[in-house]
Each structure stands twice: as structure tokens, then as C-alpha cells.
Amino acid sequence: MADQSTFLLNLSVLYRNTQKYFDRALVPYDIGSGQLIFLLYINENEGITMQELTSLSEVDKGTTTKSIQRLIDQGYIQSRTDEKDHRVKRLYTTEKAAGIMPVVYEFRNRMRTILAEGVDFRSFEQMLSQVTDNAREKLLKENELPELKIGGMQKMTLLDYPGKAACTIFLSGCNFKCPFCHNRDLVFIPEGYEFFEVSEVLAYLEKRKGILDGVCISGGEPLLQENLQLLIEKIRELGYQVKLDTNGGYPQRLKNVVEKGLVDYVAMDVKNSPEKYAQTLGMNPEAFNLEPIKESMEFLKSCGIEHEFRTTVVRELHTAEDLKAIGEWLGPDETYYLQQFMDAGNVIQSGFTAYTKEEMEELRDAVAPLVPSVTLRGVKEG
Secondary structure (H helix, E strand, C coil), rough: CCCCHHHHHHHHHHHHHHHHHHHHCCHHHCCCCCHHHHHHHHHHHHEEEEHHHHHCCCCCHHHHHHHHHHHHCCEEEEEEECCCCCCEEEEEEEEHHHHHHHHHHHHHHHHHHHHHCCCCCHHHHHHHHHHHHHHHHHHHCCCCCCCCEEEEEEEEEEECCCCCCCEEEEECHHHHHHCCCCCHHHHHCCCCCCCEEEHHHHHHHHEEECCCEEEEEEECHHCCCCCCCHHHHHHHHHEEEEEECCCCCCHHHHHHHCCCCCCCCCEECCCCCHHHHHHHEEEEEECCCCCCHHHHHHHHHHHCCCCEEEEEEECCCCCCHHHHHHHHHHCCCCCCCEECCCCCCCCCCCCCCCCCHHHHHHHHHCCCCCCCCEECCCCCCC
């Protein structure tokens, strides 16, 4: 049974088989499917210009020129200079073309009959025409806004962007699957998940100019999405400062957005000590490569952008020794936050618990000799 996943395959098969059909049928006339569409256009629009033909067929100028020149060389088409504007060349069919057009139309009608077997073809043609109009008028215009999977939006926060009233945008998809992650749906995107439209998010930000100071782009892992830079550019055009949350798994993409001046602040998660990193990510330790994490960390420490490192502390995954190892990794000059784990009911894997407030303070004090700036965040009593 055909489903959405076969659409492109079906489209390709339809296109290629119609090409093969005409290539074989038109062998006696030395015409290929590549020339046929132009011959039909010219026959039904005598005097059309090359420019008009290129625009109507939406084929690039070079391909159009080659196809028309071959038809001229074969004697099916002739080019005449426009009587009023000698810079314009108009295209006309020849007597030789007139002699074969009935056969060409017969082949076209046979093809339609074959394809229509078992199908309400008139309805199909109407729907195909609408789909084609959508492709022509809307598909490429999607490039005007970045195509991104925005899985959530917190319209106002005083916590996510230090010192600023901000809106937080959550992008779907992640290259890791930390078992304690509280954004399960952003990692394992459910079927039928309803995403936010980019235009909707930008419209909200437009209305909140002067009220909000910044936008925090979080996830998931935002750098996983290739069009992230386009989104950031549009946010900055609205006058907002941008904070990026990242897990450090894409150092080159991180460097790109920082070096292009697209972000003002970066928060990087440091999941655990190097020895326990893969386990904490829910990844295979034998297959996991820690080098991208190290590269991202070293870049942030040296690039000059305002940044922070942070660790969500989970009783079952982190010990004081683990956190001290992270502190040694970071060094004494970094801004470092220990965040208390919270099970909000949508974690990837159940069974994880939080340290108490008093225990978190003890963990902070254990790290402080290594990273004096270490601070607790989101810690609750109990």
C-alpha cells in the first residue's frame, strides 16, 4: 500500500517511465523525451520566445538552448528574428514538424490511456495540477523561512537566559539519548507530533519587541538542524540577543555560529566525567567518540564569547568524584552550574532521583576548590 514515504519514489518512477516510453516511441523521428516537451510547447504557441519557453517549462536556460538547437538542427523548429525587435528570436515549427505532430499526439494519448487504467484520471489530473501549482508558487518560497522542527516554545522566562527576559525555543531532535532527559518527545519525536511554524514564532517575537530582551534556542540539540543559522539571522533582525544551548556534539557548527557573530551567549552541557560520558548519554561506550565534546569545550574556553558550562546532577549517575573530575576538566576560570535533576514525568527512562538541597550544597563545595565560580541552579528543598 502506498504511503507518504513512497511519494518521491513514485514521482521518480512516473517521470522516468514516461521518459522511457517517449524515448522508444520517437526513435524513428530522432526525437527524445528531452526535446518533446519543447516541441509540443512551440507547436501550440507558435512564435514563442526562448525566454518565454524557459519560464513556462521551468527548465534552466542552458538545457532549453541545447534542446531547441537540436530541434533546429533536425529541421523541426526554425528561429526567426522578431520584426519589431531584432534582439528577440521567435520559434516556429516547420513543415517537417507538422508531418509528425499527429503521431506525437497519438503517442501522448496512448500514454494517458495506459496511465489512466483503474484510475479516475480526470480527478488525478486536477489534483496533479494543484500540486504543481503548489510546487511552483510555494515550495521554493519555503526557503524564505528556515525549515526547522520547533517542538516547543516557552513564551516568557527569566531563568533560561541569565540577566534577560527571554523566550525559549525548543528544537526537536537530538544526537544523544540521555536516559534522565526530561524532553523525551524532543528526542524520540512521536508520530503526528505538532510542531510550531517558524512564521508563528517570528510573529510572536515581532509583537514582543521591547518587552523581551533575548531568545534562548534550546532542544533537543539545536545544532543538529542545518537551517539553524537562518532562524538565528531572522531573530537577530528583530533586535534580539541570542543564547544557544548545546551538548557540544557539533563543534564545527558551534564555531560557525559563534565566529559569524550570530549568538551572544552559549551554554554547554557537560554530561559527566570523561570516563562515564557515554554511559550518561545512553550511548555505547565502545562506539562513542569524546573528541567533539572536548573540541567544543576548548573552543568555548578560548573564543571569548560569554558562556557557561553546566551539569544536571543525577544521584544514580553522578558522584562527588565525577563532578570533581569535571571541575579538573574545566579549569578554575570557567562559569559552572550544577543543576538539580527533576523528574517532570516525561523522562526517557524512569528510576532516576535527585540529590537533596543539602547534598547538592555538599557537591558544590567539593567542586569549588577546582572551579571557584561553581553555583547551584534550580535546587529545591527536600
